[in-house]
Every structure is written in structure tokens, then in C-alpha cells.
Amino acid sequence: MKRRPHHKTRTGCSQCRKRRVKCDESKPSCLRCGRLRLQCSFHCLAPTKPERPAASITPSIILSDSSLELTHLELLHHYTSQTCLDMGSADMRAARNMQIWQVEIPRLAFAHPFVMHGIFAISAVHLITLQPNRRLELTRRAVEAEQAALPSYRQLVASNDPKSIHAIFAFASFVAPYLLAQSHLMGVPNGRIPDRDDEHPHWFLVLRGVVCLLVKNWSELSQGPLKSLVRHIDPVDCDRNPEDAHYTKLYRMLEPTLSSTAGDREALSHCRLALDELRKIAAYPFSPRNTLDAMESSYAPMVWPGVVSDRFINLVYERKPEALVILAHFCALLKKLNSCWYLRGVGISLLGAIGAELGGLWESRIAWAVAQPAA
Numbered sequence: 001m002k003r004r005p006h007h008k009t010r011t012g013c014s015q016c017r018k019r020r021v022k023c024d025e026s027k028p029s030c031l032r033c034g035r036l037r038l039q040c041s042f043h044c045l046a047p048t049k050p051e052r053p054a055a056s057i058t059p060s061i062i063l064s065d066s067s068l069e070l071t072h073l074e075l076l077h078h079y080t081s082q083t084c085l086d087m088g089s090a091d092m093r094a095a096r097n098m099q100i101w102q103v104e105i106p107r108l109a110f111a112h113p114f115v116m117h118g119i120f121a122i123s124a125v126h127l128i129t130l131q132p133n134r135r136l137e138l139t140r141r142a143v144e145a146e147q148a149a150l151p152s153y154r155q156l157v158a159s160n161d162p163k164s165i166h167a168i169f170a171f172a173s174f175v176a177p178y179l180l181a182q183s184h185l186m187g188v189p190n191g192r193i194p195d196r197d198d199e200h201p202h203w204f205l206v207l208r209g210v211v212c213l214l215v216k217n218w219s220e221l222s223q224g225p226l227k228s229l230v231r232h233i234d235p236v237d238c239d240r241n242p243e244d245a246h247y248t249k250l251y252r253m254l255e256p257t258l259s260s261t262a263g264d265r266e267a268l269s270h271c272r273l274a275l276d277e278l279r280k281i282a283a284y285p286f287s288p289r290n291t292l293d294a295m296e297s298s299y300a301p302m303v304w305p306g307v308v309s310d311r312f313i314n315l316v317y318e319r320k321p322e323a324l325v326i327l328a329h330f331c332a333l334l335k336k337l338n339s340c341w342y343l344r345g346v347g348i349s350l351l352g353a354i355g356a357e358l359g360g361l362w363e364s365r366i367a368w369a370v371a372q373p374a375a
Contacts, residue, residue, distance in 0.1 A: 071141060072120060079123035080106060086126065086341060087177065104225040105170045112167035114156075117149035118174045125181040129341050142182065165217045166224045172213055176206045176302070180342040191349020193324070193357060196317040203346075204305045208313070211306020241283040246368045247329060250275055253322055253365065270311040271322045277307045278330060301333040321362050328354045328366040338374035348374055 012023025013030050015038050023030050032038075084101035109116035124142035128135050153171050156164045180203050183190035194204045214221060221227065238244050254272050256265045284300040315323035331354070334347030351370060358366065 075120045075123040075127070075141065075145075076106075076116075078127050079119045082130075083123045083126040100226055100229055105173075108167045108170050108225065112152075112164070112171075114149040114152035115167050115171050117145040118153075118171040118178075120145035121149065122174045122178050122181075125178060126341065128181075139182075139186075142178070146178065162217070162220050165220050166226055169210075169213060169217070169221055169226060172210045176203045176210065177342040179203045179206060180346060189349065189353075190346050191351075191353050193319075193327070193350070193353050194313070194316055196314075205313075207302055207305040208308075209306075211303055215306075236280045236283045236287050238279045238283045240286040241279070242286070243282065244279060247275065247279045247282060250325065250329070250365070253325070267311070267315055267320060268322065270309050270315065271320075271326060274308040274312045274323070274326050278304060278326060278333075282333060301330065301337065304330060304333075319357055321358055324354050324358055325362060325365045328358075328369045332369040332372045335372050335374040345374075 012025055013033060015033050016023035016030060021032065023032065026034075080102055084098065084105075087101055105115065106119065109119055121142045124138045124145065128138045131138070149171065153168065156168055179201055180190050182188075183200075183203075188200050190203065192198070192202070194202045221229075238247075241247075251272065254268045254275070256268055260268070281300045281304045312323060316327060328351055331347040331351040334343060334350070336347075337343045338345065338347060351366070355363070355366060355370065
């Protein structure tokens with residue numbers, strides 16, 4: 001007796017092929033799977049009618065001023081999976097802060113394209129540290145993203161619209177890390193002393209601008225999606241810092257002499273105020289944990305550029321030795337953040353520039369800061 005011809009099929013559903021039986025290939029579910037009440041693989045492939053979006057969902061996830069290329073998707077994925085986890089040292093990666101960097105800021109970016117471009121830029125410069133063979137390509141991507149973001153950012157800052165302050169602050173938080181990382185790539189020394197005539201934006205002054213933005217818009221920011229970054233903190237007891245004596249001895253050089261002019265006295269008073277703030281910053285890691293709700297201990301030094309006076313900044317511009325000595329002790333705190341990818345080497349190189357500017361006469365004043373090891 002002749003066997004009935006059997007025609008094999010390679011297009012049947014997965015369930016029938018696994019059981020080595022003929023599939024009739026009916027869709028969305030073959031008859032055999034339907035009879036046996038199995039989940040047919042054809043059902044998963046069948047097109048479904050898209051649901052209408054809920055009326056309450058107003059933000060569009062489509063960037064209005066640029067199309068998403070594969071590289072953009074790569075940079076967005078890298079940011080949400082790695083860059084946001086590496087925005088600082090271990091203390092900065094507290095759970096509440098990770099919610100900000102990993103969830104809230106990308107959420108703002110979907111409604112504000114310039115924030116998304118900021119994400120692309122910071123992600124690209126971070127990816128360079130992991131894939132240095134792509135340096136040229138990723139540097140170009142970073143610069144393109146930055147240039148795409150800045151016009152909208154500047155326009156919103158000028159408009160002074162409180163509704164946009166959360167997106168503005170989110171983008172501003174990327175700028176200093178971006179500049180610090182890009183300085184290595186663009187051949188601009190990130191350890192240079194701030195200068196009034198600097199041709200390139202200086203990270204110190206950018207940090208100062210971010211803190212000023214925070215203070216000016218404290219009410220709105222403290223009630224928005226980034227509120228965990230801007231909480232109030234309790235007063236800090238500087239005496240808890242075992243290194244405080246190295247800071248307090250600087251007050252002796254800030255005492256006016258009989259020959260000090262009114263201008264000298266005024267300059268020294270601003271240096272004392274800057275030193276007061278630096279001592280508080282240095283004491284944060286040694287304070288009770290309940291005082292650190294607003295900023296993790298390692299994040300605190302990044303705030304100091306924003307709490308010194310304009311007069312103190314001018315004294316730095318003028319290379320006033322007392323101001324530079326205080327700036328050198330700020331570098332001692334930066335060296336403790338040396339493990340952070342965008343701060344690597346910054347404290348050391350800035351301290352070297354200050355030492356070269358001061359010369360031997362002031363060497364003893366900064367000896368302790370120079371001797372501090374980098375983390």
C-alpha cells in the first residue's frame with residue numbers, strides 16, 4: 001500500500017511544529033491550537049488595533065525639533081542604564097537621587113527637547129570613557145547635541161517662565177560635568193584658574209550659575225519633580241570636622257594690618273566669608289546623617305562656587321594671594337572626588353596652577369592642601 005504523500009511546512013505555528021503535526025496555519029490561531037486551548041504563536045504575531053491614547057496624557061514623547069536616530073537611541077539607553085548611575089561618587093547615588101537622574105529628568109526630556117539633547121551630550125562624553133576608540137565620533141555627537149540644546153535653553157532662561165524652571169535646572173545640572181569631561185577632549189585645561197577674560201566657559205562659574213539659579217527659584221524647585229535635590233539642611237557644626245584646624249589657621253592671614261587700606265579690609269572680609277562657607281562644606285561628611293537630606297556629603301563641594309560673593313570671584317580674577325589660598329583648600333575637597341569620572345584630576349591640576357601663580361612665598365600656606373591624597 002502506498003503511503004499518503006506528506007508535505008512538510010516550515011511556516012506552521014511553533015506549537016504544531018514542536019508536536020510534529022500538520023498546522024492549518026489559520027490566523028490569528030490555528031484550529032489545532034484552538035481545539036486544544038493552547039496559546040498559538042500566530043496570535044502573538046497578529047496585528048492588534050491600537051488603543052486610543054487617554055485624553056489626560058498631554059506631553060508628546062516625540063521630539064519636535066529632531067528625529068530620533070539609532071545613535072540617539074543608543075545615547076538615551078546608555079544614559080538611563082549607566083551615565084545616570086555614574087554622575088558622582090557613591091554618596092551621590094542615593095536612591096532618592098537616582099530617581100531624579102534616572103526617571104524624573106528623562107521624563108522632563110520627553111516634554112522639553114533641549115533637555116533630551118542635554119542627555120545625549122552628557123551620555124556621549126561618558127560613553128567615551130568606556131569606548132575610547134569612538135572618541136572622534138562621540139565627541140562630534142556631544143557637540144552637536146550641545147549646540148542643538150543651547151538656543152532653546154537660553155531662550156527659556158531669558159523668558160523667566162516659572163513653568164519651565166524644572167527643565168532649565170535639569171539641563172543646567174549637566175553643563176558643568178559636560179564642560180569638565182569635554183575639556184579633556186577639546187584640549188582646554190580644566191585645572192585653569194577662573195579668569196575674567198577666559199575664552200572658554202569655566203566649570204567653576206557654571207557651577208556658580210547653577211547654585212544661583214537654585215536659590216532664585218527655590219520655591220518652585222522645592223515643590224517639583226527635582227525637590228529631593230533642593231531640601232533644606234540643618235546648620236553644620238564645623239568642630240566635628242577633624243581637619244577643621246587646617247582651615248581655621250587661614251584666618252590669621254586674613255587679619256588686616258595697620259597698613260591695610262579700606263579696600264584691603266573689604267577684600268579680606270570677603271575672603272573670610274568665603275572661608276566660613278568652605279569650612280561648612282568641609283564639615284558635611286562628619287555631620288549627623290539627618291543634616292544631609294539636601295545634598296549628599298560628597299556633593300557639597302560643588303555648591304561652594306555658588307555661595308561665595310561676587311567680590312571674592314573678582315579677587316580670584318585679580319589673583320589676590322589670600323583668595324587663591326582659599327581656592328587651593330577648595331581643591332583639597334575636589335581631590336576627594338577624584339574617583340568621579342568628570343572630576344578626575346581636576347583638583348590636582350587646579351591646585352598646581354594655583355601653586356605656580358602664588359610662587360614660593362605662599363607655598364607654606366597651601367602645603368596641607370597639596371599633601372592631601374586624591375581619592
